[in-house]
Amino acid sequence: xxxxxVIIGAGHAGLAMSSRLTDRSIDHVVLERGGVANSWRTERWxxxxxxxxxxQTRLPGAAYHGPDPDGYQRAAEVADLLAGYAxxxxxxxxxxxxxxxxxxxxxxxxxxxxQGARHARAVVIATGACNRPALPDAAMDVxxxxxxxxxxxxxxPGQLPDGGVLVVGGxxxxxxxxxxxxxxxxxxxxxxxxxxxxxxxxxxxxIFWWLESAGILGQRYDQLADVARARHLPSPQLVGTPERRTxxxxxxxxxxxxxxxxxxxxxxxxxxxxxGLANLCALADxxxxxxxxxxxxWAEDSGTDQNLPRPHRFEPTHVEAQPVLTLNxxxxxxxxxxxxxxxxxxxxxxxxxxxxxxxxxxxxxxxxTAAPGLYLLGMPVLRRRASTYIHxxxxxxxxxxxxxxxxxxxxxxxxxxxxMPAQLSSG
Numbered sequence: 289x290x291x292x293x294v295i296i297g298a299g300h301a302g303l304a305m306s307s308r309l310t311d312r313s314i315d316h317v318v319l320e321r322g323g324v325a326n327s328w329r330t331e332r333w334x335x336x337x338x339x340x341x342x343x344q345t346r347l348p349g350a351a352y353h354g355p356d357p358d359g360y361q362r363a364a365e366v367a368d369l370l371a372g373y374a375x376x377x378x379x380x381x382x383x384x385x386x387x388x389x390x391x392x393x394x395x396x397x398x399x400x401x402x403q404g405a406r407h408a409r410a411v412v413i414a415t416g417a418c419n420r421p422a423l424p425d426a427a428m429d430v431x432x433x434x435x436x437x438x439x440x441x442x443x444x445p446g447q448l449p450d451g452g453v454l455v456v457g458g459x460x461x462x463x464x465x466x467x468x469x470x471x472x473x474x475x476x477x478x479x480x481x482x483x484x485x486x487x488x489x490x491x492x493x494x495i496f497w498w499l500e501s502a503g504i505l506g507q508r509y510d511q512l513a514d515v516a517r518a519r520h521l522p523s524p525q526l527v528g529t530p531e532r533r534t535x536x537x538x539x540x541x542x543x544x545x546x547x548x549x550x551x552x553x554x555x556x557x558x559x560x561x562x563x564g565l566a567n568l569c570a571l572a573d574x575x576x577x578x579x580x581x582x583x584x585x586w587a588e589d590s591g592t593d594q595n596l597p598r599p600h601r602f603e604p605t606h607v608e609a610q611p612v613l614t615l616n617x618x619x620x621x622x623x624x625x626x627x628x629x630x631x632x633x634x635x636x637x638x639x640x641x642x643x644x645x646x647x648x649x650x651x652x653x654x655x656x657t658a659a660p661g662l663y664l665l666g667m668p669v670l671r672r673r674a675s676t677y678i679h680x681x682x683x684x685x686x687x688x689x690x691x692x693x694x695x696x697x698x699x700x701x702x703x704x705x706x707x708m709p710a711q712l713s714s715g
Contacts, residue, residue, distance in 0.1 A: 291315050292696060294399050294408040296390075298324045298381045300347065300370055301666035302414035304681035306379040307348040308689035314696065316408075318379055319401060321386040325370035327416065331440050332363035335468050337528035338678075339460055341494050346679040347373055348686070358494065360528025366678075391639045396661055410692050413649070414665040417676065419634035423627055424456075429554040434617055435624045439465065442626060445472030451623030452476070454559065454615070456551050458483045459522035462628035463535050466545050467527065469626075477615065477622070478540060479561060481550035484524040485572040485605065488534040490580060491587075491596045495526070502586040504579075505674035506683075509653055512669070519668045522630070537569065537605050548612045559615045569605035577601060633667075654688050661695055663688055 293309060295302045298320035309316045320326060338345070343357040345366075350373055361369065374381055382403070389400035396409035421438035430436045435449060439461050445468060455466045458480030470476040486495050499505045509515050527535040537547050549565035580601065587593040615622070635643055642658050644650050649664055653671045656662040666676060671687060674680035 289404065290407045291317050292408065293317075293410040293412065293692065294319060294397070294406055295412045295414055296387050296399070297414035297416065297666075298370075298374065298379070298383070299327060299414060299416055299666065300325075300678045301416070301681045301685070302412070303370060303374050303377070303379055304347050304685040305412050305414060305665060305689060306374075306381075307377045308685045309692070310377060310379075311348075312689060312693050314689075314693060316380065317406065318381045319385045319387055319399070319406075320381055320383050323371075323383045324374045324379075324381055325367040327418065328363050328367035328370065331418070333439065333442050334363070334444055336363045336464070337361060338366060339523070339526045339528055340496050340677055340679070341528070344496055344500065344677070344679050345369070346682055348682055349377070358532065359530065387637055389637050389639050392659065409696055410661040410663065412663045412665060412688075412692070415633060416666045417633050417668060418631035420632050421627060422630040422632045424551070424629055426456075426551055426554045426559075427625075427627055430625050431554075431557045431617065434622060437624065437626045439626070439628055440631075445469050445474065448472075448474065449623045450474075451621045453624045453626060454479065454617070454622050455626045455628055457481070457522075457628030457630070458525065458537070459628065459630070460524060460526050463525045463537075463540060464527050465626055465628055466540055467535055467543075470540070470543060470545050475544075475546075475621075477546040477548060477620075478537075479548050479551040479559075480537065480565060480568065481562075482522055482568060483537075483572045484522055485536050485576045486524045486526060486579070487536075487576075487602060488526060488532050490583065491599065493596070494532065495524075498583045500674075501592075502583055504582075505672065505677070505680070507673050509669050509671055515669060518673065521668075537607075538603060541606060546612070547607065548615070554617075557617050559617060561611070561613055561615070563611055563613055565611050566607045569607055573604050654684065655691060661692075663692060 292314050293316040295305055295316060295318045298318050302318055306318050337360040342352045342354060342359050342361060345352045386402045387399060388402060391398045396407060397411045399406045421440055452475040453469050454477045455462050456479045458478060462478060466476050466478040488495060490498060512518050525536045541547055549562035552560045552562055584599045587596060640659050642649050642656050649656060651664050654664045656664060668676050671684045675684055
């Protein structure tokens, strides 16, 4: 079966690209191993909410018009939103179709699935960055009596055995899990490494309003001094709640969560932690304050300052004077370890030599230059800092769909071209 383009993945990025290709009259199909928004329905715990506010939940030709623009949608609500969007744009989704191999077959590609093979001149990989948990070596050394989980296998506090919980990882997922589990009545220890601290609300506005308005989220990948580092930064310590509360290490300490440094290893049932927690927290505070300084400067320069409350700063992160360096899991009655240590994509089905030593696809702003006609979507800082957020798919797919159309027409070099803001479209 032949088509001009195949999109692999029916999440927000794949659906956004489908809308763009339909607008450009490019024949295509969207292949999805489950149903639309499968990962949002099956791989997110029920209490999880988006980090971004509802008003920022945008897709090509669609924007939020509901009654709670400053709220944060739960995973199930996101799944319903995407299912409705797919139906409205008439996305040609083939659900229940698992891609088992992608191979170069001139002209174009052969996409092997459990439902047969498809041939396409162009392929868009929109499977996302969170297919598998990224586990450290220490995960192999958890003693058998202790239950070991990841955010992909965690479904709520009721799933956990009685006793203490060690959450490893201090980014958005880690702090949210530590908060939720502690509030269920279980003692929680949170092991923290590198972190990004931000307030939920600053000067009366959501932090994502500042990030978008000041142009941070719109920064392009080819304008960053160190794009590789930007692509590996942990997600900020944030949570979406009806009361828009800030969730950081100070908040967790105040409710009784024990904060320790980065987990180094587990040996003979004893977890060992770094003694550098204070330095990491001081660095996170410094970077947060620099960001707030930049926001204040933008507000003053843009004339927005007069419509906002006065600038202020937050308490520094407090840490123990004598940090905990070791923890005997059995003696401390730790019954569960949850590895909130990040994710990685699954490209085990990719039979084209386009990945680097780190297992990630090498690309130039989503254009896989080593394989003309192959594109990537939904990865961190793909084309701009907002690329992994739902609204980030709006400009990314506008640019990449234009590139794909040019490639199919035979008149475009396989490298990504800078696109000026006037060329972007949200519709």
